[in-house]
Amino acid sequence: MKVCIDPGHNSTGKDTGAEGYGLKEQDITLILGRKVRELLIGYGVTVVMTRDGDNAPSTATVETSLSSRVALSNAARADYFISIHTNASDTHSGTGSEVFALKAGGEGEKLASVIAPKLAIAGLWANRGVKFGNLQVLRDTDAPAVLCECGFIDYASDAVKLKDDVYLQRIAKAIADGFAEYKGLSTINQPPTSEPVNKVPVTSTPPKGDNITPLNGDKGWDEYTEDGRRIIHATNYAYLTIGTDGSVWSYGPNRDAIKLA
Numbered sequence: 001m002k003v004c005i006d007p008g009h010n011s012t013g014k015d016t017g018a019e020g021y022g023l024k025e026q027d028i029t030l031i032l033g034r035k036v037r038e039l040l041i042g043y044g045v046t047v048v049m050t051r052d053g054d055n056a057p058s059t060a061t062v063e064t065s066l067s068s069r070v071a072l073s074n075a076a077r078a079d080y081f082i083s084i085h086t087n088a089s090d091t092h093s094g095t096g097s098e099v100f101a102l103k104a105g106g107e108g109e110k111l112a113s114v115i116a117p118k119l120a121i122a123g124l125w126a127n128r129g130v131k132f133g134n135l136q137v138l139r140d141t142d143a144p145a146v147l148c149e150c151g152f153i154d155y156a157s158d159a160v161k162l163k164d165d166v167y168l169q170r171i172a173k174a175i176a177d178g179f180a181e182y183k184g185l186s187t188i189n190q191p192p193t194s195e196p197v198n199k200v201p202v203t204s205t206p207p208k209g210d211n212i213t214p215l216n217g218d219k220g221w222d223e224y225t226e227d228g229r230r231i232i233h234a235t236n237y238a239y240l241t242i243g244t245d246g247s248v249w250s251y252g253p254n255r256d257a258i259k260l261a
């Protein structure tokens with residue numbers, strides 16, 4: 001089983017990615033791509049990368065950047081192609097994750113439909129679902145292909161997660177686990193997968209105190225103090241707080257505390 005992982009965009013040339021909150025899409029996609037690679041290797045998958053550094057084989061134009069990625073995957077005879085991106089919107093109001101396939105009815109759609117809900121749970125953000133797009137990397141690759149949009153880099157509460165290695169690992173794991181589930185693979189050199197972190201029941205409460213950097217100017221956030229702890233209400237369903245010991249906690253809709261890290 002061979003998978004081509006495509007960290008979207010380049011650091012130089014015409015195909016640089018979106019930016020937001022001090023983040024560059026091309027940096028995030030490379031971090032995620034490398035994490036997905038490690039996890040897929042743990043499932044016994046052979047991985048090829050369209051880039052494992054700043055740039056794909058071509059940076060001249062967007063078209064050649066994309067066609068060089070497709071050519072690399074096709075030359076490697078990859079069985080599947082997984083492109084990794086972060087999203088952005090004109091109004092800077094989009095949030096959540098979505099997974100593109102070329103069209104309905106193919107393997108791409110099936111794989112996307114397994115990854116999409118896992119990606120949303122990993123990010124504790126909205127599941128925007130499976131979408132279809134006549135995108136070059138989906139259309140011209142010989143292998144069934146998906147393109148994962150892992151949160152919005154220009155939306156504050158998504159961006160704060162894309163800066164957080166705990167969330168990046170969760171996002172990468174969602175993609176790798178989704179692929180493994182779709183193909184019925186089990187881990188070969190990793191300990192058995194534990195319960196997803198967001199399903200582990202927690203009986204203790206977060207430590208008091210915080211070191212949260214206030215995020216002002218974004219309507220998606222509000223902050224308040226509760227029982228001596230500073231709480232950030234990040235979205236309709238996710239509350240984050242950080243203890244003085246560096247631990248990260250999230251509150252679900254029923255206000256159960258979940259330790260993320």
Ligand SMILES: [Zn+2]
Pocket residue numbers: 008009017018025085086
């Ligand atoms: Zn992108």
